Amino acid sequence: MAAYRSYVQDILPKEQFGSANSFIEVSLQVGMFSASAISGFLLDYTGFLIILIISICLFFFASVLISTIENDKISQMNISGAKGNFVSGIKYIVNKKQS
DSSP states (O other), X not given: OHHHHHHHHHHSOGGGHHHHHHHXXXXXXXXXXXXXXXXXXXXXXXXXXXXXXXXXXXXXXXXXXXHTSOHHHHHTSOTTSHHHHHHHHHHHHHHTOOO
16 A cells, blocks of 8 residues: 555655545545445356456456556656655665574
8 A cells, every 4th residue: 555655655756645645545445345346246257267367357457457558658757756765765774684
């Protein structure tokens, strides 16, 4: 959940953070409610494997949509944002390894 919020903050101007976070929260709640209803219906009639296949397809479709974001938006991302935090986190984990 933190990753997509950070990603949205990196690609949007600061003035749009409030409305973007509101939209994210509303779509998350609607998505959870409708996904549980649809999953229950599918589970009752098809089985768990079909639900997994549909999930894989939807994740692939979402990754294709994300990849269509213009490259100039990605190049303008704040390095201290999500990417910078990720790199800093990996460096911390590597430096603090327990033997």
